[in-house]
Amino acid sequence: MNIEAEVLWLDEHREVSLRELIDLSGLREAELLELVHSGVIPANDRPGAGYHFSARVVTVARTACRLRDDFELDTRGLSVALRLLERVRALEEEIGRLRAELPR
Amino acid sequence: MKYTDYYAALGVGRGASADEIRKAYRRLAQKHHPDVSKEPGAEAKFKEVAEAYQTLKDPEKRAAYDALGSRPQGEEFRPPPDWARQHGGAGAGSAQFSFDDADFADLFSRFGARSGALPGEDFEVPVEISIEDAFLGTTLSLSLSLPDYDAAGRMRRVPHTVKARVAPGAVDGQRLRLPGKGGKGRNGGRDGDLYLDITLKPHRLYRTTGHDLYLDLPLAPWEAALGATVEVPTLSGPVSLKVPAGTSAAKKLRLAGRGLPKPRGGAGDLIAVAQIVVPGEMGERERELYQQLADVSEFNPRRHFAAEGT
Numbered sequence: 001m002n003i004e005a006e007v008l009w010l011d012e013h014r015e016v017s018l019r020e021l022i023d024l025s026g027l028r029e030a031e032l033l034e035l036v037h038s039g040v041i042p043a044n045d046r047p048g049a050g051y052h053f054s055a056r057v058v059t060v061a062r063t064a065c066r067l068r069d070d071f072e073l074d075t076r077g078l079s080v081a082l083r084l085l086e087r088v089r090a091l092e093e094e095i096g097r098l099r100a101e102l103p104r
Numbered sequence: 105m106k107y108t109d110y111y112a113a114l115g116v117g118r119g120a121s122a123d124e125i126r127k128a129y130r131r132l133a134q135k136h137h138p139d140v141s142k143e144p145g146a147e148a149k150f151k152e153v154a155e156a157y158q159t160l161k162d163p164e165k166r167a168a169y170d171a172l173g174s175r176p177q178g179e180e181f182r183p184p185p186d187w188a189r190q191h192g193g194a195g196a197g198s199a200q201f202s203f204d205d206a207d208f209a210d211l212f213s214r215f216g217a218r219s220g221a222l223p224g225e226d227f228e229v230p231v232e233i234s235i236e237d238a239f240l241g242t243t244l245s246l247s248l249s250l251p252d253y254d255a256a257g258r259m260r261r262v263p264h265t266v267k268a269r270v271a272p273g274a275v276d277g278q279r280l281r282l283p284g285k286g287g288k289g290r291n292g293g294r295d296g297d298l299y300l301d302i303t304l305k306p307h308r309l310y311r312t313t314g315h316d317l318y319l320d321l322p323l324a325p326w327e328a329a330l331g332a333t334v335e336v337p338t339l340s341g342p343v344s345l346k347v348p349a350g351t352s353a354a355k356k357l358r359l360a361g362r363g364l365p366k367p368r369g370g371a372g373d374l375i376a377v378a379q380i381v382v383p384g385e386m387g388e389r390e391r392e393l394y395q396q397l398a399d400v401s402e403f404n405p406r407r408h409f410a411a412e413g414t
Contacts, residue, residue: 100311
């Protein structure tokens with residue numbers, strides 16, 4: 001079967017609502033809000049429109065859901081794990097940039 | 105289908121207690137989880153471990169699994185004819201379940217299935233594209249085997265080819281979502297999504313960081329000393345680059361906007377990193393000229409070695 005797919009970029013140019021992020025990630029609303037309040041998942045809180053998120057965080061929220069299910073973590077555990085994973089990601093990005101600058 | 109030894113996957117005996125099974129799973133999950141481990145094959149290993157745990161942690165599924173008997177890992181087999189009816193799982197205990205086109209894990213996937221709308225499963229697929237494809241955009245053709253259900257609720261795996269147009273501007277680590285192209289939903293549930301995790305293949309000339317490209321620019325000693333205009337390859341064709349006189353090794357020369365395009369306009373830069381290359385073999389005349397230069401020059405590149413206090 002051949003299917004032409006719609007392609008959505010999960011980048012900073014696209015936004016998702018709280019409801020969409022819940023649907024896409026599999027997290028419960030209370031869990032997601034706790035991660036937002038702890039600062040692990042950045043959100044824009046618009047008066048009258050509620051929370052909106054950069055589509056970049058879809059990946060983070062889905063990772064949170066996987067870690068919750070696979071390691072039976074609560075939101076405090078998730079918060080620590082996500083912060084550490086973000087640090088690893090940032091360090092890997094920095095290593096990648098430094099490697100790119102090094103001559104072969 | 106091929107038999108899978110779930111006890112072996114978790115490294116426990118067939119008589120292991122629920123607690124032993126849970127501990128074995130946790131130990132292996134921490135080691136192989138794809139969000140934690142970057143070891144090659146970690147994801148496949150974790151899937152084996154998770155599949156085994158999903159079945160063995162549930163007393164009903166474990167009993168059904170045990171009823172299949174113990175067989176060598178990977179042995180071709182079919183469940184006994186009355187197994188589905190007796191154990192209520194695959195196909196909700198009916199004769200509806202087709203063992204054709206099903207994976208071993210599918211036998212246990214419908215135990216305890218909720219009624220009502222069931223969303224389809226999401227899938228994440230790593231995709232490697234070339235830097236040229238990231239620059240120009242590309243159409244991916246992905247061959248997948250996805251679970252599907254007929255009107256009677258029979259599950260089977262169906263090959264799908266999903267075509268996806270990736271516009272110019274993807275970078276390493278770019279994630280794309282293809283809504284509704286994952287597993288089929290049931291009873292009115294939405295279809296799952298397909299997530300693509302893009303990585304860029306190593307290139308013979310360029311290294312990338314975000315939308316910027318790095319290129320080693322070999323220069324002859326006289327080009328570096330006197331300055332030169334050299335031709336530099338870019339993804340849109342060669343361009344002339346003015347190398348200023350007195351360019352040292354590792355100096356970065358930036359070609360603005362010659363990197364990878366950005367999805368909403370603009371582009372990264374191409375950064376040429378100067379390398380001074382000396383000829384491996386020199387003719388007599390060349391050697392004489394270098395010697396003359398050495399005799400007249402007062403340049404000492406190691407002057408700072410002699411600084412006070414070192």
